[in-house]
Amino acid sequence: MNNAEHQSASARSRRDQVIRTIVQEHQGLWRIIDLLDQLQQDMNINATQPDELLFGTIFDYIEHFSKRVHSQPKEIKLYQCLRDKAPDTADLLDKLEKGYLVGHERLQELRDLLHDCMSNWPQGREDFSHSLSRFTQALRKHIKKEEGVVIPRARESLSEEDWVAIIEARDQTQDPLFGERVREEFRELRHQIISMTPEHLGGLGIVHSPRVTAYHDQEEMLAIKGAVTSYGQIEVLHEVDISIKSGEIVSLVGANGAGKSTLLMTISGLQPLNRGQMTYQGRDLNRVAADRRVAEGIVQVPEGRQVFKDMSVHDNLLLGAYTRSRSPEVDEDLEKIYAKFPILRQKRHNLAGELSGGQQQMLAMGRALMARPKLLLLDEPSMGLAPLIVEEIFNTIKDLKKEGMTIFLVEQNASQALALADRGYVLETGKVVVEGTGKELLSNEKVQEAYLGM
Numbered sequence: 001m002n003n004a005e006h007q008s009a010s011a012r013s014r015r016d017q018v019i020r021t022i023v024q025e026h027q028g029l030w031r032i033i034d035l036l037d038q039l040q041q042d043m044n045i046n047a048t049q050p051d052e053l054l055f056g057t058i059f060d061y062i063e064h065f066s067k068r069v070h071s072q073p074k075e076i077k078l079y080q081c082l083r084d085k086a087p088d089t090a091d092l093l094d095k096l097e098k099g100y101l102v103g104h105e106r107l108q109e110l111r112d113l114l115h116d117c118m119s120n121w122p123q124g125r126e127d128f129s130h131s132l133s134r135f136t137q138a139l140r141k142h143i144k145k146e147e148g149v150v151i152p153r154a155r156e157s158l159s160e161e162d163w164v165a166i167i168e169a170r171d172q173t174q175d176p177l178f179g180e181r182v183r184e185e186f187r188e189l190r191h192q193i194i195s196m197t198p199e200h201l202g203g204l205g206i207v208h209s210p211r212v213t214a215y216h217d218q219e220e221m222l223a224i225k226g227a228v229t230s231y232g233q234i235e236v237l238h239e240v241d242i243s244i245k246s247g248e249i250v251s252l253v254g255a256n257g258a259g260k261s262t263l264l265m266t267i268s269g270l271q272p273l274n275r276g277q278m279t280y281q282g283r284d285l286n287r288v289a290a291d292r293r294v295a296e297g298i299v300q301v302p303e304g305r306q307v308f309k310d311m312s313v314h315d316n317l318l319l320g321a322y323t324r325s326r327s328p329e330v331d332e333d334l335e336k337i338y339a340k341f342p343i344l345r346q347k348r349h350n351l352a353g354e355l356s357g358g359q360q361q362m363l364a365m366g367r368a369l370m371a372r373p374k375l376l377l378l379d380e381p382s383m384g385l386a387p388l389i390v391e392e393i394f395n396t397i398k399d400l401k402k403e404g405m406t407i408f409l410v411e412q413n414a415s416q417a418l419a420l421a422d423r424g425y426v427l428e429t430g431k432v433v434v435e436g437t438g439k440e441l442l443s444n445e446k447v448q449e450a451y452l453g454m
């Protein structure tokens, strides 16, 4: 090959690379649209109530497309180049860009309709179903236009420099259509969708809690009534009432020494209950020993992480599964933890004591997850961590909720903990003084003054 031939071959390969990326993303989206059709059929023909979590995740996925592009459709490099080189496509590109904006709004409507449909089932099904059909139709049209017109026109009119510029936009990770990070996020969402999709529709059929938001008819997971606990003569918790429903994140905030950790240890069975009642999934907990509670799904991540510093990361994780016998399932769970926290995989042979604070917190959470918690008790997971890591920890908590886990979160970082929570409690010197939804607490004057520094 002479030099000129070589150059044009590499230009062709850049072009093909870009087009392949787009087509691959389209294929992913196309499969998801098909899945939506099937779920819709299931809902209409078999009159089964939609799986809110699965639908929600699919909407997240599509929203990711529209949101990434929503605020910045003008920044799609491919569109920019095409406007330049093939001005007659401007009308179509305008339309497609507008489609991203409108699609974003329609998606919010769909979420609301889904919510109504869940709360008033079977009323609201038709409205939801109609809007869904209109939505998927529009989406299909959009993809067809990109595949049928945008890509062929780009193929014939863009120059070598254009393709290089598009590739560069892609490598900058932020391009709305091609950025590396954006695509990574798509992959993660697809992974979640596939896991939750029922087997008869080609998914993995992972069992997850069916409802996340309609918690008025959710079952109670933990009920604490009139709990009194003391260290020796000193009473620390005075008649505490708390209830946690399945699938909720409930946050508990309060000053130093209020008794937050004591309450968590009482739930775990590490601290005896002097008076009062605790029921878990409808059963009295009072006589259930601490390790039995772990086996039944009440798992605590203690304050200050408390990993075993002289043991490897891997062995720390295995210890989390101590109430279970070693089985292929344990290995699968290990794999899942490593997938959730890639840094732990990378450091699996390191001693836990060699990890940074943030990494140790992830290890502590990973170890708890190895016990397959149903109710996860987190004691100040953000304590002493840098802001970026705090965000990461809160994101992980959000993901766990999405997977259906119920979470009781103790935090001094009140604003973030309440923003995340479905409901929350404020504990002052061993007494619950305020309770309400996360939103209510955030706007409560007393809470703002005492805990949000306002």
Ligand SMILES: Nc1ncnc2c1ncn2[C@@H]1O[C@H](COP(=O)(O)OP(=O)(O)OP(=O)(O)O)[C@@H](O)[C@H]1O
Binding pocket: 231, 236, 254, 255, 256, 257, 258, 259, 260, 261, 262, 263, 303, 412
């Ligand atoms: N092992 C113990 N023996 C005696 N008193 C204790 C013990 N642990 C805690 N206390 C006391 O019980 C009260 C509640 O402590 P606890 O650790 O539950 O509070 P907390 O809300 O978790 O505080 P922090 O924000 O500091 O973690 C405090 O007055 C504390 O001094």
Ligand SMILES: [Mg+2]
Binding pocket: 260, 261, 262, 303, 379
């Ligand atoms: Mg504490």
